[in-house]
Structure formats: structure tokens, C-alpha cells
Amino acid sequence: MSRHRLLVIGGDAGGMSAAAQAHRIDDSIEVVVLEQGHDTSFSACGIPYWVGDLVGSRDDLVARTPEEHRRRGLTVHTGTRAEAVDLDACRVSAADGRTFDYDTLLLATGGRPTRPPIEGLDAPGVFGVHRLDDGAAIRSAIDELPRDRPRKAVVLGGGYIGLEMAEVLQLRGLDVDVVLADPLPMGLLDADMGERVCDAMRSMGMGVHTDARVTAVLTGADGRACGVRTDDATFDADLVVLGLGMGPEARLAEAAGLGIGVTGGIDVDATMRSRTHENVFAAGDCVQTYHHLTGEPAHVALGTHANKQGRVAGSVIAGRPARFAGVLGTAITKVGDTEIGRTGLCTTQAEQAGFDFRTDVVEATTRAGYYPGAEDIAVKLVTEAGSGRLLGGQVVGGQGAGKRVDVLATAIWGRMTAEELSESDLSYAPPFSPTYDPVAVAARVVSRAERG
Structure with missing residues (x-):
């Protein structure tokens, strides 16, 4: 008799929490993980602090390597991007031509950085802050900048990542302009509290430009980003960093025919089971959850929720009752002091x-x-x-x-x-x-x- 196979797509917080929990409860379950990158169980939240030299090395941001997961009985395929899910055949096709059958599928495809249709946004010298490779690229770009002139960075967006990146870029010796379309940074604060944050950033010497609609990322003769243009001004830049927020990465699920919620995330119940396909679960930034106070659909991209949701899904898959109780949107960050x-x-x-x-x-x-x-x-x-x-x-x-x-x-x-x-x-x-x-x-x- 063949073992029950749990196939997990995505090897970070939600996926590996589910994989480890299911195997911990019932080690007769065969757990197979497909991860498109080369890292598992890494802290994306720590990337700004690595960029700012507050974290010593890339390895410090990896909680558990693929090899460590393998030693604990999980089969982990890195560099393996899931390309299609056949829900009827219970099969996943990878970009390298391999196929993987499953009895239960867990989707943990994470979040997708917001990238509005702005001219030049894909130019070299424009960086996201999503994966460890992004952090490595930003560090390399800073290290290559000449030191005989002022070095400038423009951060697009005034949310958590935007503030954190602005601070660490300044720590690395760059002049920083933060450009945001909103009236104030930290849009989930009320205006009177957001003004305090704005004042703190300006007191640190940052340029904070609000109600500024970006029309283009400017490029030089070498094709690299050299500035940002808004409706009213132009800001020089040696590098441009995107902190425009995160939405659910649910394109694979949607293409397969899984139910998608009003937030754009995979529609799951409190056990993290898909509402449309009983043998499919999802966890982490790719899912739609709900607000604990209002009961309304919500999407909050945060590692704490991803880990909790993964544990719930892994428990239920292994036969132990569990439920996710929703979110309050609790968050914390800092800029300077x-x-x-x-x-x-x-x-x-x-x-x-x-x-x-x-x-x-x-x-x-x-x-x-x-x-x-x-x-x-x-x-x-x-x-x-x-x-x-x-x-x-x-x-x-x-x-x-x-x-x-x-x-x-x-x-x-x-x-x-x-x-x-x-x-x-x-x-x-x-x-x-x-x-x-x-x-x-x-x-x-x-x-x-x-x-x-």
C-alpha cells in the first residue's frame, strides 16, 4: 500500500511549517516540497537589516536549510518551479518537465510585490525586497557605488518595507528620498499618527515626498535607473528600491481553477482547506484570511500568520483538528529611533x-x-x-x-x-x-x- 503523499508548493514560512507539522504528527505521510528558489525557511523580514549591515550574513536569515529539512525526513526539491496544477489528475507539472502526483496539495506560493505599470520600473538598478537574492543584489549595488560623490537612493512607497529600507540605506551612507502617492507614510495609521512618523523621517534628514504620483523611472545611457520623475519633480538616484506593498501570489491556483477570494487570495476556510477543492490546502501570503473583529475578508502578508496557518494546515492534513482564528493586522516597525x-x-x-x-x-x-x-x-x-x-x-x-x-x-x-x-x-x-x-x-x- 502506497504512503499518503503531501505535496507542498513553496518552501518558506507557510509551506515548511505545514510540511514539518504534518510529518511531525504522522511520519507515515510522505512529504514532498517544491521550491522555485534555492533557500527554504528564510526571513524576508530580515532583508532590510542585512542590507544595512545590522545582520552579519545571508545565512543568518535562513532558519532551516533544505538539507536540514531533508535530514528530518522531508523530500525538498529546490530550483523547481511549479508551472501547472491538474486538480482532476492530482498532479503538478514543473517547469523542468517533471511531474509530481499528490494525495493532498498544500499551496504556499507566498506574496507578489506590487509593481504598477510605470515606465522604467524593470530597468537595472531598480530593486524589490522580496527574496534573499534581492537583498544580495542591493548590497552589491551599494558596494559598487563610488565614494567620491554623494550617493543617492529613492524608495518608492511609505509602508513597512519602505520605511525600513529608507533607514538602512541611510545607514549605508546614501542620501534618501522617500516618494509615495499617499498623503502620509504608514497608510494604516490615522493621519495624526502618520504625521508623527513623517516628522521623524524628516528630522533624520530624509526627503519625504507625499501625494507624489510617479510617472517614470529615468534611465541613463547605460540603461540603468538614474532617477525618478513625478508629476511635480525629479529625484536623482543611483538605485531605486520598491516598497509598494505585497499582494497574494495566487496565479497558479487561479489558473488551476481554485476559488479565489475578493482580496485576490486563495479562498480557504478556518482549517486552511480550499473552499472549492477538498484535498487542497493553502497557507501564508497567498491566502485570503479574515479579520478577527469584523469577520470580513482580509489579506495580511506577515510571517507570523504564515507560520500559524501552516501549522493549522499541517495539523489538519495529519488528522489533528485545528483552526486559524483570523488576524487583527497587528504590526510593528521603526525608523531611526x-x-x-x-x-x-x-x-x-x-x-x-x-x-x-x-x-x-x-x-x-x-x-x-x-x-x-x-x-x-x-x-x-x-x-x-x-x-x-x-x-x-x-x-x-x-x-x-x-x-x-x-x-x-x-x-x-x-x-x-x-x-x-x-x-x-x-x-x-x-x-x-x-x-x-x-x-x-x-x-x-x-x-x-x-x-x-
Whole structure:
């Protein structure tokens, strides 16, 4: 009797989490992984910090190599791009002509960087930040720049990757202009919090150009990118880095006939099983998930979700019940010394979801005001009017500010009210917070207003 074969397409977070979990629970399952690149289980989130020489080497970003997975009983084919899926025959065709049969299929094809139709965007000298090879290419490009003149970089986009790349390029000695079509960086922050981020970037010496529609990437006589043109200005550049966001890479699934959701991701249920094909699962940036508060479809490209979804899928495939509980959109980043966190609904999302809500902002310090290193912090809460139920939170401030968003995420996940959060037993010592932590103070402001 042949073994049950699980075929996984994609060897990063979602795919390898599913593969390892299924094999861990039931080692009689034959697990075969197809990965189009040469790395498995790598941290794309760490690429900016490798570019900035904050991470020592490429190998430091690889959690587990293909050979390490093989030693644990998985069959891993690197350099193998899946080209087509035949759902009726339960067979996958690879670009090299090989075919792979399966009993259960797990798609973990990841995300696809947003690339709008801009003239010159495919020119040499324009770089994405998606795979380890992208990081290597950016590092090489920086190392090859002459040092006898100012070196310039333009970053397109003001989201997480855009901010992180702007910071590390500046660390590497480049003059940086950030060009974005939106009114402010960090579009999932409310405007008043986004303005704080914008001010922090400008105080670091970055050019931040908002409401700027890019019309072309300019190229020189050698064909390489040498600048960016918008409706109103032109910015010189030795290299251009794309930080325009990420959508689901679901083209293989769609071509095969799998159901695709309204976000463009593969439509799966809470067990990560395809809603249209019972022996197909999907996990990671390629899937459509749902918001934990609203229940509405959502797509959030983040390694934490990919790993959780992969574990859920692997468990279910191996016969152990599991469910993915949705997302809040919790995220954290930094630019220079300014830390930024957000979770739950911003005001635009709360309005779209039909909530009657209020917002409150508290300004405080990250430590006791008299303790060395105390820095400013702003905490913003979005709460349901009347009930005081927490809907969203945003944090912008100095060192020690950002991770406070995890307290807010936990409270929102647990459906707490502002009053309940204000009464929670949060830690205190002068090196870490004022007597009343800024999160508790913000919650207390809301609860007092709700009472009267």
C-alpha cells in the first residue's frame, strides 16, 4: 500500500511549517516540497537589516536549510518551479518537465510585490525586497557605488518595507528620498499618527515626498535607473528600491481553477482547506484570511500568520483538528529611533465596518520622567462608543514604545473594554514605564469619558 503523499508548493514560512507539522504528527505521510528558489525557511523580514549591515550574513536569515529539512525526513526539491496544477489528475507539472502526483496539495506560493505599470520600473538598478537574492543584489549595488560623490537612493512607497529600507540605506551612507502617492507614510495609521512618523523621517534628514504620483523611472545611457520623475519633480538616484506593498501570489491556483477570494487570495476556510477543492490546502501570503473583529475578508502578508496557518494546515492534513482564528493586522516597525505599532481597526476601517466609535490620544513618556532615557510616546485608542470596547490601537514613540502595541492587541483579541484594560495589572518600574503605563492611561481616559 502506497504512503499518503503531501505535496507542498513553496518552501518558506507557510509551506515548511505545514510540511514539518504534518510529518511531525504522522511520519507515515510522505512529504514532498517544491521550491522555485534555492533557500527554504528564510526571513524576508530580515532583508532590510542585512542590507544595512545590522545582520552579519545571508545565512543568518535562513532558519532551516533544505538539507536540514531533508535530514528530518522531508523530500525538498529546490530550483523547481511549479508551472501547472491538474486538480482532476492530482498532479503538478514543473517547469523542468517533471511531474509530481499528490494525495493532498498544500499551496504556499507566498506574496507578489506590487509593481504598477510605470515606465522604467524593470530597468537595472531598480530593486524589490522580496527574496534573499534581492537583498544580495542591493548590497552589491551599494558596494559598487563610488565614494567620491554623494550617493543617492529613492524608495518608492511609505509602508513597512519602505520605511525600513529608507533607514538602512541611510545607514549605508546614501542620501534618501522617500516618494509615495499617499498623503502620509504608514497608510494604516490615522493621519495624526502618520504625521508623527513623517516628522521623524524628516528630522533624520530624509526627503519625504507625499501625494507624489510617479510617472517614470529615468534611465541613463547605460540603461540603468538614474532617477525618478513625478508629476511635480525629479529625484536623482543611483538605485531605486520598491516598497509598494505585497499582494497574494495566487496565479497558479487561479489558473488551476481554485476559488479565489475578493482580496485576490486563495479562498480557504478556518482549517486552511480550499473552499472549492477538498484535498487542497493553502497557507501564508497567498491566502485570503479574515479579520478577527469584523469577520470580513482580509489579506495580511506577515510571517507570523504564515507560520500559524501552516501549522493549522499541517495539523489538519495529519488528522489533528485545528483552526486559524483570523488576524487583527497587528504590526510593528521603526525608523531611526521612532518605534511604530498598530493593531485592530484604524478610524477608516472602523467607519467602513459600521462602528459608532470614538478616538482618544494620550501623550506620555516611555519611562518614569525622571529616569534617564525617558522618551515621548503617543498612544491612540479607537473604541466603540457606549460600550467602550477596544477596536484598535496605535503607538508612536521613542525606544520602548513599539512593543506596547502587544498589550493592546491582546486586549482587543480578548474583546476587553477600555475600563477593563485600565484596571489590568500592568507592570511598573521606573526604567520601563511611568507609574501608570501610557496604555493604561489612554484606557482610563476612554473609560472616564464613557462614564460621564
